[in-house]
Structures are given as structure tokens and as C-alpha cells.
Amino acid sequence: MKNIVIGRYVPGNSFLYSMDPRTKLIALIVLMVAAFLIQSFAHMLVALLLVTSLLIFGKISVKRVYLGLRPLMFLLFFTFIFQILFNQEGDEIFVLPLHYTALSIFAAVAVAVFWFATKKRVRFKLLYFLITVVAIFAVFHFIDFGFLFARGTFRVFEEGLSTAFFIMVRLIIIIMLSTILTITTKPTDLNLGLERVLKPLGIVRINTEEIAMIISIALRYIPTLLDEANKIMLAQASRGVDFQEGKLKDKVVQIISLLVPMFIISFQRSDDLANAMEARSFVPGQPRTRLHVLTWKRLDTVAMVVSFLALTFVIVSRVVL
Amino acid sequence: MSVIEIENVSFTYHGDKRALDNVSLSIEKGEWVSILGHNGSGKSTLSKLIVGLLKPQSGTIRVDGITLSASTVRDIRKRVGIVFQNPDNQFVGVTVRDDIAFGLENLQIERPEMIERIEHYAKKVDMYPYLNKEPHALSGGQKQRVAIAGILAMKTDVIIFDEATAMLDPEGRERVMEFMRTLNREGTTIIPITHEMKEAVMSDRIVVLKDGKVLKADKSENILKDKETLERSNLELLLPLEIMHYMNENGIDNPSLKEFLWQLSLNG
Numbered sequence: 221m222k223n224i225v226i227g228r229y230v231p232g233n234s235f236l237y238s239m240d241p242r243t244k245l246i247a248l249i250v251l252m253v254a255a256f257l258i259q260s261f262a263h264m265l266v267a268l269l270l271v272t273s274l275l276i277f278g279k280i281s282v283k284r285v286y287l288g289l290r291p292l293m294f295l296l297f298f299t300f301i302f303q304i305l306f307n308q309e310g311d312e313i314f315v316l317p318l319h320y321t322a323l324s325i326f327a328a329v330a331v332a333v334f335w336f337a338t339k340k341r342v343r344f345k346l347l348y349f350l351i352t353v354v355a356i357f358a359v360f361h362f363i364d365f366g367f368l369f370a371r372g373t374f375r376v377f378e379e380g381l382s383t384a385f386f387i388m389v390r391l392i393i394i395i396m397l398s399t400i401l402t403i404t405t406k407p408t409d410l411n412l413g414l415e416r417v418l419k420p421l422g423i424v425r426i427n428t429e430e431i432a433m434i435i436s437i438a439l440r441y442i443p444t445l446l447d448e449a450n451k452i453m454l455a456q457a458s459r460g461v462d463f464q465e466g467k468l469k470d471k472v473v474q475i476i477s478l479l480v481p482m483f484i485i486s487f488q489r490s491d492d493l494a495n496a497m498e499a500r501s502f503v504p505g506q507p508r509t510r511l512h513v514l515t516w517k518r519l520d521t522v523a524m525v526v527s528f529l530a531l532t533f534v535i536v537s538r539v540v541l
Numbered sequence: 542m543s544v545i546e547i548e549n550v551s552f553t554y555h556g557d558k559r560a561l562d563n564v565s566l567s568i569e570k571g572e573w574v575s576i577l578g579h580n581g582s583g584k585s586t587l588s589k590l591i592v593g594l595l596k597p598q599s600g601t602i603r604v605d606g607i608t609l610s611a612s613t614v615r616d617i618r619k620r621v622g623i624v625f626q627n628p629d630n631q632f633v634g635v636t637v638r639d640d641i642a643f644g645l646e647n648l649q650i651e652r653p654e655m656i657e658r659i660e661h662y663a664k665k666v667d668m669y670p671y672l673n674k675e676p677h678a679l680s681g682g683q684k685q686r687v688a689i690a691g692i693l694a695m696k697t698d699v700i701i702f703d704e705a706t707a708m709l710d711p712e713g714r715e716r717v718m719e720f721m722r723t724l725n726r727e728g729t730t731i732i733p734i735t736h737e738m739k740e741a742v743m744s745d746r747i748v749v750l751k752d753g754k755v756l757k758a759d760k761s762e763n764i765l766k767d768k769e770t771l772e773r774s775n776l777e778l779l780l781p782l783e784i785m786h787y788m789n790e791n792g793i794d795n796p797s798l799k800e801f802l803w804q805l806s807l808n809g
């Protein structure tokens with residue numbers, strides 16, 4: 221549980237770090253909208269290039285962002301495949317005759333089994349999977365002998381390919397941008413920024429300050445609760461609960477033996493905490509002064525202007541094209 | 542002048558067993574009064590009543606002459622601070638700095654003054670180098686010192702320590718006791734709540750609670766020696782005083798040894 225990479229602040233020093241969290245939040249939204257509105261292939265590539273250069277100039281390790289992307293790789297990959305297989309609009313741009321013969325089916329299954337057996341030992345899993353898929357297609361295409369059952373064709377349509385491309389690049393851009401935000405902004409600053417950005421919601425009677433207080437207490441207690449969960453797991457393990465493996469029924473017992481004490485302790489804790497807060501003159505909804513203030517710098521104005529210009533450019537080119 | 546006056550206060554959580562039963566006591570400004578009692582005797586209940594976290598079913602509580610009520614509770618909390626037992630459950634801020642700031646933010650102290658107080662009181666409890674640290678990087682004793690700084694920064698006249706040293710090691714405990722001494726010397730009214738005789742010896746007065754009632758309230762010297770009261774409230778005599786008692790009961794007369802034992806117990 222200690223290796224959650226997405227949403228982790230990583231200390232560092234660059235213009236992205238010194239930017240106001242409000243700027244980063246608004247810019248994130250503006251740029252996301254822009255990424256969704258881009259229609260031209262070239263613009264999309266330029267956008268991807270720009271976001272990548274943001275990483276480089278912002279001195280963010282590309283590896284960290286890649287680690288943020290990795291859990292979503294398969295999702296990205298499957299949306300891509302899905303679009304290519306099922307979107308059949310536009311011109312045919314690629315046609316591959318396939319032959320389902322006894323021999324080719326056998327060979328394809330063999331390739332798949334081989335992939336399955338060896339995939340744990342390969343470093344670049346996704347690449348390995350891609351090669352396997354290509355290999356299976358190759359098998360069906362080239363092995364046209366040995367008791368033919370049926371023929372088929374694998375078709376890629378223009379629309380399918382371009383939709384797949386757009387969806388994928390958009391998702392990558394969005395994930396990259398939000399990873400940049402969380403890597404360069406302390407959770408407390410992010411929380412404060414969110415509180416300020418959402419302040420207008422006060423009009424509809426949503427008290428953003430209270431929400432921010434809840435989030436900050438949650439942030440404060442997450443490590444404590446994780447510690448506690450670890451302790452309980454050790455305590456239960458010493459009483460014979462096996463957390464490592466087991467069937468579904470055992471899993472249920474494990475989870476209950478963890479959750480019940482967690483709940484009881486958390487209630488005690490929140491009771492104590494509420495008392496301590498109240499005793500220190502906290503009254504929900506009352507005005508408070510704040511230790512942390514956000515300062516708007518020239519850099520923030522520049523960043524804001526650039527993001528809105530990017531959005532305007534995308535909208536204009538969409539209208540003109 | 543009395544800073545805290547409690548008159549005929551009773552409190553029941555639910556059911557009919559009273560957690561506090563007709564308690565009256567008053568505490569003078571600048572005094573150091575320990576509240577001593579066995580588990581479940583109502584000590585924590587009393588401290589929660591004083592700052593208005595609980596509302597008594599009957600009786601009145603006055604702080605600095607202000608009678609506690611829904612409309613004065615905020616004034617009273619400006620005057621009385623509590624350090625609770627569990628260092629983890631009273632750490633509100635994400636960092637030490639934020640935690641000390643919490644109370645000040647609530648009191649709407651202006652930012653420059655807030656920063657000044659945070660630094661001053663962090664230095665006072667020796668936590669200045671840790672200002673940017675998060676609570677899980679601190680020991681229990683350090684967290685407890687942060688809690689103390691948080692209360693000190695609010696400049697309350699009275700500080701209640703509700704078993705604030707119970708979860709600390711001897712060294713952490715000694716440091717907290719040291720703060721109590723310094724603060725008391727500087728004029729703050731100190732009210733430690735404990736079930737350990739050792740922690741009460743340094744106080745001016747001791748109030749002994751038993752089953753929600755005040756069993757006895759007297760100068761520390763007198764309570765320390767009062768074997769009967771202590772036994773009735775399931776508390777233990779300090780070891781040197783136990784020896785002294787034995788000497789008295791068996792007619793062993795040795796004034797210099799008795800004097801020595803007495804000094805020993807006063808020094809904790």
C-alpha cells in the first residue's frame with residue numbers, strides 16, 4: 221500500500237513548483253478542455269509534444285509520469301484495439317486476408333500459450349503483448365495450408381484508426397497533466413487551491429472551507445490509519461488469521477477481522493479529535509484567519525494567459541476548419 | 542481570586558449512574574491543583590465540563606467570573622486549554638506548524654502575529670526544528686509537546702492536562718512535568734489530571750475524586766500522607782510514605798529517617 225505512485229507529491233524545484241495551486245488547477249481544466257476539442261491530427265501531436273516539453277522544462281522525471289501512466293496502459297491499449305476492431309466507418313485503409321486452417325489455429329493457440337507462460341519473465345510486458353498479437357495475425361495470414369475451415373479478412377477503417385488515435389492521445393495528455401499537477405503540488409496546497417477555486421460555490425450554500433477542512437483531516441489521518449491497519453493485521457496474524465492467501469471465504473474473514481477493529485478505533489479517534497478541535501475553539505462555519513496564504517505571481521498570470529490562448533486557438537481552428 | 546468555580550455540578554452520560562455527583566470545588570488563579578482519582582472516577586468528565594464539551598445536568602461552572610453557558614462557551618475556551626491523553630488523536634494539522642496554527646486560526650489571530658507565536662512557542666517546547674514535520678515522523682512525546690505548544694500559543698490562563706503523560710516514556714513524562722513547573726512559575730493555572738501519585742506531589746493542592754464525588758481536597762502534603770483517603774479511592778501511597786506509615790504503626794521512631802523519606806517523596 222506504500223507504493224501508490226499516482227497522486228504523490230515529489231519534492232523538487234522548478235517553475236511548476238513555484239506556481240500557485242489555483243493556477244495549476246485552472247490551467248489543468250482549461251488544457252483538458254482544449255485537448256478534448258482538438259480535431260486535427262497535427263494539432264494533437266503538437267499538443268502531446270508541448271505537454272512532454274512541459275515535463276522536461278519543469279524538471280519532472282519522465283519515469284515518474286510513466287509510472288503514473290502504467291496502471292492505465294492496458295486500459296489505453298484496449299480502447300485502442302476496441303476502436304480498431306469495431307469502428308467500421310470511413311475508407312478501408314488496411315486489408316489483411318486471414319485463413320483459419322487446423323494448422324493455423326493450432327499455431328495461434330501455441331503462440332498464445334507461449335505468451336501466457338513467459339509473460340511474467342519479460343520486462344516490457346506491453347510490447348511483448350503487442351508482438352504476440354502481431355504474431356497471431358501473421359500466423360493466420362501466412363499459414364494458408366493444412367485443412368482450411370474458413371477465410372476471413374481483417375479490415376482497418378480510417379475512422380476507426382483515427383478515433384483510436386485521438387482517444388488514446390487525449391487520455392495520455394490528461395493523465396500527464398494531472399500527474400504533473402499532483403507531483404508538483406503538496407496535497408495541502410492543492411487542497412487550499414481547490415478551496416479557493418471552488419469558493420464561488422458558496423452562492424449555492426456549499427461551504428468550501430468546511431470541505432477543505434475535511435479533506436485536510438483526511439490527509440492528516442491517512443498515514444496514521446494505514447499504520448493502524450498494519451498493526452491490526454499483525455495482531456490478527458498472530459492470532460492465526462492468514463492475510464497472504466486463501467479462498468474467497470477466508471478472504472471475507474480476513475477483511476472482517478481488519479475492518480471491525482478499524483471501525484471501532486476510528487470512531488474513538490474521531491470522537492477524541494472532535495473534542496480536541498472544539499476545545500481549541502473550532503466552530504464549524506465560523507470565519508477563521510489562515511496561516512497559509514496563496515500569492516499570485518507574474519508567472520501565474522503568464523501561465524493563465526498561455527493556457528487560455530491555447531484553448532482559444534483550438535476553438536478558433538475548430539470553427540475555421 | 543478563583544479562576545474556576547464549580548458548584549454542585551452533576552452529570553450523567555446515560556442511564557442513571559452519575560459520572561459526576563454534586564461536585565463543588567474552586568481553583569485559584571496561578572494555582573497548581575492536581576485532580577486525582579481511579580479509572581472511571583469522573584476526571585475526564587470534569588475536564589470536559591469545564592470547557593463546555595459536555596453540559597452539566599445541574600450546577601454551575603464559572604471561569605474567571607463568567608458563568609458557562611451556550612453563549613459564553615467561546616469566551617471560556619479562550620481562557621481554558623486542554624491537553625488530552627492520546628497524542629495522535631489531538632493532532633489536527635498536517636504538519637507541526639499547521640497544528641500549532643489551528644487554534645490561532647480559530648481565534649482569528651492576524652497572520653503576522655500567528656507566525657510570531659508559532660515560532661516562539663515551538664522554540665519554547667523545543668520543537669522549532671520540527672516545524673515542517675508531519676505527525677507520523679514524530680515520537681509520542683514530541684507530538685504531546687506540539688499539543689502543548691498549540692495550547693500555549695492560544696495564551697489561555699488555565700491549562701488542564703488530562704493524563705497528558707500517560708502514553709509517554711519516563712523521559713517524555715519528565716519533560717512535560719518540567720513545562721508544567723515553568724508555566725506555573727510564569728503564572729498559568731495548571732490542572733493535571735492523573736491517577737498517579739507521583740505526578741501530583743508537585744502540586745499546591747490535590748482534589749481526590751471517587752465514583753464521581755469529591756472525596757477530599759487539601760494541600761498536597763496532607764493528601765500525600767493520608768493513607769485512609771488514598772486507600773478508599775484505590776490509589777497507592779508513594780513508597781517512602783508507605784515506609785513512614787509502617788514506622789509509625791510499629792512505633793519505630795527515627796526523625797532523621799522520616800525527614801529523609803518525606804523529602805524523597807516530595808521529589809517524586
Ligand SMILES: Nc1ncnc2c1ncn2[C@@H]1O[C@H](COP(=O)(O)OP(=O)(O)OP(=O)(O)O)[C@@H](O)[C@H]1O
Pocket residue numbers: 554555560578579580581582583584585586587704736
Ligand atoms: N462517552 C461516554 N458515554 C457513556 N459513559 C461514559 C462516557 N465517558 C465516560 N463514561 C463513564 O463515566 C464515568 C466517568 O468517566 P471518566 O472518563 O470521566 O473517568 P476518568 O476518571 O477520566 O477515568 P480514566 O482514568 O479511565 O480516564 C465512567 O464510569 C465511564 O464509564
Ligand SMILES: [Mg+2]
Pocket residue numbers: 584585586703704
Ligand atoms: Mg480520563
